[in-house]
Amino acid sequence: MAPVRRTAARLAALLVAALALGVAAAPLSPASAAAPTGLLAVGHDDEGGSPALHAQLEAASKGWLDARAALNRSEQRQRQLTAQLKAVNAELEVRDAKVGEIAEVAYRTGRLGTAAALLGSSSPQGFLDRAAALQQVAAHEDHALRELIDTRDRANRTQTALGAEIREQRKQVTVMAKRKEQAERALEVANTNATSTDGGSGMQGTSRADATPAPRNADGSWPSESCSVKDPTPANGCITPRMLHALQQAKAAGFTRYVSCYRPSGSGEHPKGRACDFAAQKNGFGGVATGGDKTYGNNLAAYFIRNADPLAVLYVIWFKQIWLPSSGWKAYTSGNGDPSSDHTNHVHLSVY
Structure with a gap:
């Protein structure tokens, strides 16, 4: 039996080696090849904060919106x-x-x-x-x-x-x-190491554009939606019809820079198709936004907040701060010190 086991082991080793070579030699997909530098890694939770924090924020904002509709x-x-x-x-x-x-x-x-x-x-x-x-x-x-x-x-x-x-x-x-x-208690716990709230200085957007409201139920509540429509961004995957509506409205308002929505894993709304990341720079996420890029992010965040009700906004994250429909701007210092998790290179939008 020993020769048989040795033969099986050799075959298994050869198979693993062949698979490894095949993966290494595989060409990039068109979407991957076209993706700009600094793109948030697909399959990784680079939004900052823990899964527990994301779950609390989602539940709190959805509960607040449901209560307001009632x-x-x-x-x-x-x-x-x-x-x-x-x-x-x-x-x-x-x-x-x-x-x-x-x-x-x-x-x-x-x-x-x-x-x-x-x-x-x-x-x-x-x-x-x-x-x-x-x-x-x-x-x-x-x-x-x-x-x-x-x-x-x-x-x-x-x-x-x-x-x-x-x-x-x-x-x-x-x-x-x-x-x-x-929501505020969850952020307070997550921000225990925060030293500054930035005083809202990064949120002085000037957008005055109005969005077309997303469809509602007859009683004014938001219909339940699944990740059912194709994500039009290079991230591929799927998003909800309401997320697609918000994305299209932002583009119609002139915010046409790079966007990535769906992610197959991680916490928060990305795997559910209810979130998108809007790059502040023209060619991708890159480093910390400055100058005109930061102004672009400020204006985009202001646009989403101005249209929070018609677009069913759960929260907006930008430049180490988070906007909640119940509380306005609050500190969000749960990042890892990099531009992506600190949200200093992109505006994060989550919808109901």
Whole structure:
């Protein structure tokens, strides 16, 4: 059996060597050959921060956006109910006045008893006429009373619904506050070694372009999306339709420099197709952006923040800072000291 084992071992060694030679001799793919220098390594998490931090930021921002959408729906419903209550109360005034008139007439003239009214008739036909008249009067009074009661019931139901919406709004505001605290606490823990927040000095963008809103559900919430459309950037892979929309809107606004979106591994939204990295320099990520390149990054970050609601922005990272819909700019010092993980050579965008 020993010769057989030795032969198998030799064959395995030859196979490994052949595979290694094949890999080494394999030509670069067109996408790889065209990729500019300084490209973030595909398959590596070079965004800075830990998977736990990325998960916390994603959950906090999504939770905050969901709560805000629910708050908007509740506020809209409250406005509708307030208008409805106003109309019902106006109708109630009319009904109440009508019943009051009937009661006043009855008080002034006195009610004619049914028996007396019928016995006072001088003929069978008169008896029938008076019976019909009495029935009509009773029906009229009954209808007026029923309308009044129904209107009051509607007013009470509307008032109750209005109170429920106010309670819903308070709940959503509480959720938003908790999600804000969650994101800021996660950043606080991650930034324990931070010595400066940069004071927001790198965020003075001047973009005033407006983006076309991404499609929403009928109730204003964001539809669930998967990594289902082809990534048009050299990174290949897939992205979500909403990420593609944000990418296209940025390009339409004049931000046409190098972009890389999908990555098959790592934490954060890149493997989910919900994030893109927008290079500040014309030919790729390179070193720390300065001068006009930094101005480009400032303006791009400002564009995404200005259009955070229509584009469903979860967060933006640029120059050691992160922008959250709940908190604005905060320090982001979780990088490794290089331009990519410090986000000093590209603007990172994550969408819902």
